[in-house]
Amino acid sequence: MTDKFRLHWPVDNRTITQYFGENPHVYAPYNQAGHEGLDFLAPVGDDIYACADGEVFDVRPDDGNAYGLHVRLRHRVDGHEYRTIYAHLSEVLVSEGQHVGAGDRIALSGNTGHTFGPHLHLTLKLVGAKTPGYPNGVVDPLSYLQEEEIPAPTDLTIYTTDRVRLRAGPTTSSAQLTWLGKGEALTVLGDAGTARAWVGQPGQWIQVQRADGMHGFVAAWYVQLQPPWPAPPEPEPEPAPTGPLTVYATEALNVRRGPSTGTSRIAIALPHEPLTLVGDLQAALAQIGDRGAWLHVRLPEQPDGSKGYVAAWYVQTEPGPEPETLLTVYPTEDMNMREWPTVSANPPIARLAQGTPLTVHDDPERAQALTGRYGEWLYVETPEGRRGWVAAWYVQLQPLRPAERMPEPALAGPLTVYAAEVLNVRRGPSTGTSRVAIALPHEPLTVIGDPQAALSRLGRLGEWLHVRLPDRQGESEGYVAAWYVRTEPGPAPDTLLTVYPITDMNMRERPTVKARRIGQISYNAPLAVHDDPERAQALTGRSDEWLYVETPDGRWGWVAAWYVSKAPS
Numbered sequence: 208m209t210d211k212f213r214l215h216w217p218v219d220n221r222t223i224t225q226y227f228g229e230n231p232h233v234y235a236p237y238n239q240a241g242h243e244g245l246d247f248l249a250p251v252g253d254d255i256y257a258c259a260d261g262e263v264f265d266v267r268p269d270d271g272n273a274y275g276l277h278v279r280l281r282h283r284v285d286g287h288e289y290r291t292i293y294a295h296l297s298e299v300l301v302s303e304g305q306h307v308g309a310g311d312r313i314a315l316s317g318n319t320g321h322t323f324g325p326h327l328h329l330t331l332k333l334v335g336a337k338t339p340g341y342p343n344g345v346v347d348p349l350s351y352l353q354e355e356e357i358p359a360p361t362d363l364t365i366y367t368t369d370r371v372r373l374r375a376g377p378t379t380s381s382a383q384l385t386w387l388g389k390g391e392a393l394t395v396l397g398d399a400g401t402a403r404a405w406v407g408q409p410g411q412w413i414q415v416q417r418a419d420g421m422h423g424f425v426a427a428w429y430v431q432l433q434p435p436w437p438a439p440p441e442p443e444p445e446p447a448p449t450g451p452l453t454v455y456a457t458e459a460l461n462v463r464r465g466p467s468t469g470t471s472r473i474a475i476a477l478p479h480e481p482l483t484l485v486g487d488l489q490a491a492l493a494q495i496g497d498r499g500a501w502l503h504v505r506l507p508e509q510p511d512g513s514k515g516y517v518a519a520w521y522v523q524t525e526p527g528p529e530p531e532t533l534l535t536v537y538p539t540e541d542m543n544m545r546e547w548p549t550v551s552a553n554p555p556i557a558r559l560a561q562g563t564p565l566t567v568h569d570d571p572e573r574a575q576a577l578t579g580r581y582g583e584w585l586y587v588e589t590p591e592g593r594r595g596w597v598a599a600w601y602v603q604l605q606p607l608r609p610a611e612r613m614p615e616p617a618l619a620g621p622l623t624v625y626a627a628e629v630l631n632v633r634r635g636p637s638t639g640t641s642r643v644a645i646a647l648p649h650e651p652l653t654v655i656g657d658p659q660a661a662l663s664r665l666g667r668l669g670e671w672l673h674v675r676l677p678d679r680q681g682e683s684e685g686y687v688a689a690w691y692v693r694t695e696p697g698p699a700p701d702t703l704l705t706v707y708p709i710t711d712m713n714m715r716e717r718p719t720v721k722a723r724r725i726g727q728i729s730y731n732a733p734l735a736v737h738d739d740p741e742r743a744q745a746l747t748g749r750s751d752e753w754l755y756v757e758t759p760d761g762r763w764g765w766v767a768a769w770y771v772s773k774a775p776s
């Protein structure tokens with residue numbers, strides 16, 4: 208493979224919204240191992256540029272194909288033939304047979320084909336290459352993308368006012384490169400005058416370089432011009448460690464089987480838990496804080512006393528605070544606990560009875576967001592102190608209660624039930640069917656069919672009720688789990704989370720890009736998320752998640768969570 212072929216950025220901004228190979232289950236129906244290219248943030252009408260010198264060999268209309276209106280270029284380099292595909296366009300500015308140069312404007316971005324909102328999709332093919340799980344020729348474009356030109360460092364130094372993210376681009380949706388510490392000194396890149404004026408300004412971003420050379424963007428409202436405290440004295444040279452040495456996670460941290468994020472998780476370490484370094488202590492100490500370095504550690508006292516690897520850039524030598532509380536979850540049926548968070552080639556290490564209280568050894572908010580979610584795993588401790596992984600979709604936040612005794616007298620009218628907590632309404636009587644809506648505890652759900660039969664199923668695990676949703680535009684009926692409803696209304700939430708689209712986007716009937724579009728939503732329109740506000744907050748901005756929302760004009764539907772943000776932009 209030649210290393211002379213480079214891709215010019217096809218859009219002006221620097222935000223990649225979906226990488227190659229992501230979201231395998233979304234692409235399974237297309238017989239692909241994952242996303243077959245790169246997606247770039249691109250509102251409708253943005254300029255699209257040719258990635259390299261080449262020839263237009265195909266322009267295809269929006270005729271129902273997955274790419275919508277798209278352009279294909281051919282590039283011949285050193286006897287190799289590369290092809291680039293620019294998909295979901297609104298307008299094409301070139302024609303078949305035309306020669307184009309790298310960086311030439313060839314099209315305008317759009318929202319055609321199978322999309323969840325406007326963006327540019329780029330596929331790269333190298334004729335003759337084969338990436339397992341993808342069509343012939345398809346390769347990951349990322350390593351071919353030209354490094355951005357980095358503006359020169361200035362004399363201006365700024366300081367973070369809090370722990371804040373360094374991002375790849377100037378938006379909250381840009382990729383997170385790393386965490387910056389509170390009070391960290393950053394060299395401003397580019398234009399010092401503009402940066403100085405932006406310091407402290409909400410919505411502005413400043414391009415900076417860290418002491419270690421890493422560069423990116425920092426939110427201007429999290430920096431100041433003065434160091435927040437006097438510089439710390441030069442540290443004394445540390446004496447050579449003699450005894451066992453411990454480090455601590457800076458936040459809830461994955462412990463892995465090997466020194467790479469590609470190896471499986473075996474545990475989660477919390478900030479107060481000592482991790483004992485294994486091996487060459489001097490070398491390990493020198494690596495603390497180094498991005499890309501891994502430390503071999505022994506986990507805190509546990510029956511199995513196992514070892515694993517943690518990211519050296521997420522540990523410190525002082526213990527962090529113990530969490531105030533940890534989430535407790537309860538198996539909905541007898542289930543297995545496993546050594547790693549997967550069912551494949553991973554024999555159970557314990558059998559847990561339905562209703563056993565399990566302490567989730569993780570950030571409680573994250574644990575709550577994962578509870579009940581299919582495909583997610585929780586790292587838990589049993590009442591006897593055993594630790595391991597359980598399937599998040601087999602546990603719930605409350606222990607199962609025996610079905611309440613229902614009044615005997617025959618019902619006169621239709622039966623109304625209420626969600627015991629924020630509840631998925633599904634297309635059919637099974638968790639395998641897609642969600643159509645979310646019901647909150649105060650919303651009346653009218654049972655369709657025989658009320659007496661429905662009453663007898665209330666509270667019973669595995670039973671479903673067919674219900675009519677409260678008056679709203681959109682889906683009008685669905686199925687709810689009978690073991691999550693009751694006959695008394697619960698409280699209306701004090702508040703619902705409001706989110707704002709970062710671009711014009713589609714609202715859909717169900718939470719999938721394949722679902723019918725039921726409306727277009729404008730950039731920055733306030734959307735009330737009809738869900739538990741904390742869960743909604745945890746999902747906002749996350750790739751492959753969906754939010755059930757109400758628009759200002761009273762329309763209801765699902766929007767892609769990775770295209771909204773918690774603040775208007």
Ligand SMILES: [Zn+2]
Pocket residue numbers: 225242244245246327328329
């Ligand atoms: Zn794509």
